[in-house]
Amino acid sequence: MQAVIKKKAKELLECGTVDRVLGWKAGEFFYDLTPAVFTTPEEIDKDFVFSVFSGANMSKYLIEETKKEGKVAAFIKPCDSYSLVQLQKEHRIKRENCYIVGIACDGMCDMGLVREAGIKGATAVSEKDDKLVLETIYGEKEMPKEKALLERCVHCKSKKVVDFDEMIGENGEENPDCGRFDEVERLEAMTPDERFAFWRSQLSRCIRCNACRNVCPACSCEKCVFDNPDSGIAQKAAASDFEENNFHIIRAYHVAGRCTDCGECSRVCPQNIPLHLLNRKFIKDMNELYGFYQAGADFETKPPIMNYTTNDAEPSVVYQRGGSK
């Protein structure tokens, strides 16, 4: 896959379709791949990497990249493409300034799970059939890829790239039975006290590094309310550690209806807080109250919480079904 993508990237630069390419390059380690912009075929040969660790959602980077002169190419996985469409609906990405290459995807991996499988000292990764082959300082090791998949890929909602100029590989289908709400249901089944304890234990680990906010395609405001002195909440010392926890709940409210469930917030969290569950709870509630809605699935539909129809659930219904359920 890497070879095909690199070839396409070089081809797009050489024939002048684009003058920049948005891709991944290695960071400190081979598995912490970082989004990067390439301007010459030589740079691509040297640094461009695509592997099972190319999880980063490229859509958000197109906000800044498409503001610049010229045209940029981007390689977009199915889940990234939903953010791409959502951001276009919000007029954040200038589509005419980018060339989208959709790439078929069968899941991205989590280095933490590789380590948990007992593989230490890895230096490189490759794929063989449905296995991951890891070169380590102790020799070559293998493990089933499915055991290393990111949570969001285990419950992959769609293998369909919803907006592209050309595809690499065959475009897939949506997968409504992905079971992505199972964990939410488990939380819903808890008593309020159990659920409160669960979230306290999770959110109290937050170090407010803002990685979730910085990576989230829906969190792309010119100025975040948390940084705006007029909002009354910026740079405010938390009165208690619980107030600090509210950051994530407020953030989930702010992206509600626009969150495509790309799962980047949980992927980048250094404390492994399952932040995506907050967003999924909102998505599940909206689906139940207003009918199924997938943010970024198309260019026309309005998010249910920014739309009014006479069939909308009455506030009393919304209220009654909440609480201890």
Added chain:
Amino acid sequence: MQRIGVFVCWCGSNIAATVDVQAVADALAKEPGVVFATNYQYMCSQTGQDMIQEKIKELGLTGVVICSCSPRMHEATFRRTCEKAGLNPYMVEIANIREQVSWVHKDKAVGTEKAIILGRAAIAKVQLNTPLIAGESPVTKRALVIGGGIAGIQTALDIADAGFPVDIVETKPTIGGKMAQLDKTFPTLDCAACILTPKMVDAGQNDNIRILSYSEVEEVKGFVGNFEVKIRRKARYVKEDLCTGCGLCMEKCPQKKVPNEFNMGLDNRTAIYIPFAQAVPKVATIDANYCLMLKNGKCGLCSRNCTAGAIDYKQQDEFIEEKYGAIVVATGFNPISLDKFDEFAYSKSPDVVSSLEFERLMNAAGPTGGTLLRPSDRTHPHTIVFVQCVGSRCDASAEKGKEYCSKICCMYTAKHAMLTREKYPDTEVYVFYIDVRTPGKSFDEFYRRAVEQYNVHYIKGMVGKVVPEGGKLKVQASDLLDNRQIHIDADMVVLAAAIEPDKSARPLATKLTASMDTNDFFTEAHPKLRPVESPTAGVFLSGTCQGPKDIPETVAQAGAAASKVIGLLVKDKLIGNPCVAKPNELMCNGCSSCEKVCPYGAITYEDKPFRGPNRTTLIRRVACVNPAVCQGCGACTVACPSGAMDLQGFSNRQIMAEVDAICK
């Protein structure tokens, strides 16, 4: 720092009995920025207002907090008071310590504490208030009346008489509404058609009135003085300007088996039809559900016989867009469906009829030509049982019917009973009632006449069951005063079905952003003091869309609504509301969230140059609010993900300050 004056009102004993007003004034006097605090018996009285004005001048107040009744009641009063003393009216805040405190609390200590907290919140808000100046907007001097029943007709005539053009939008092919279906009217027993049809003709001939029959309101945009309405003119497959209403098409139409809705389905009409002889406009309409030509493409008889060449099978729905300064809702009522009341055998026997059906059976232009014949075998009924309150005054826990009294049924049942006895003295008439309610001019005399002069048997009690048996209707009922069961073999049973708002009212309310109660009646701006205005500025209410009414009340309300409309249309300019949304362009993402939720279409976007880093210029898409169109509802401020949109006078900071003050 503001210099704030606090004025705590007793509202006689309304507030003072449950709130220690002196303690409230004392506590609020200690709040930061407060330079004066007092209490007084009636702050809204001339003396109270004079005191506020004196203190503003004497102490140089920059903000005023009034702890009194709901701002819905007297905010405007106190704003005017302060404006006369030279203070910007938007520097006044009301803390509602009546509806939200004294009327809902019994314990004086609790009430006093809450009043202090609400006062503190209002003070915190005034600290952040800024003077606001209202803009002006022009008034389109044309009114729209939705519904062409007696309410809509009367309103339109009154507005037109004052010299303003009016459009009536009526969903049926003719105006006239329910009143056109009635036989006689209580309490004078004059014929409904005789008093209604001249008004219909007046409306049809008035130069200021345009009747858009067979039409519906599709979309409403804009605001008071400047509504833009899209109206769907449904295809009637007849060119209105050519049709002379001669009726030849109806004679020739081979499809004669269409249930006639004007006669409540008691007889049939043709597929091309004029609902009744006095219809306005007197223009034929083709019923597309039954027309053989439109369904199968075979027939065309009406077209061949029409000397005016008015038939057009290819006609499509058309849309017209028009601007209006005011909108009057007159969508009226319908009897409820009797499906859930089958204990009265309505679906089992054609001789069990609703009162409106009975009205048609008595009407000279009805299916029996005015002779009372029972529908099953067209014989004279000799025993008739009237059942009142079918679906009215039902228990809230019952799964059927309405809680309210439909108001008109007692009187029209007395009318039906009396007319029956008058025309057919050999007929025994029974009326089963819960209560007989006759509060109206000459109403009780009318009912008494039915009992005393016409010997109608009024029985207090409810009919439990009606069973059709051997051509008779076995009526089982109880007489509550005699405490006994009654069995009557009746020939006909007439059900006084409850009335409910027309089904079109709910979606229309959504389009108009007008509010409704749980029964789908439109709500008034104030139930006592502003009964013909809706809370949405520029939208007025006429007739039964607002609540059950008889004809005299409807006509009175129609005239009142018209006078309110005229009062609006004579103005050349309206003073706007300065509490409108305003975006902070530096923070706006241009994401269109606010535009999507704006019900008034007040938000547009423009690409604007901004100073970027290193002396560069960035072009960014940012929101702009048209202050003349914005109604200050605030939907955009909560939709904006980055908090760039703010409502002037109700900014996020002001509201947070209020919350902080309450939670302190």
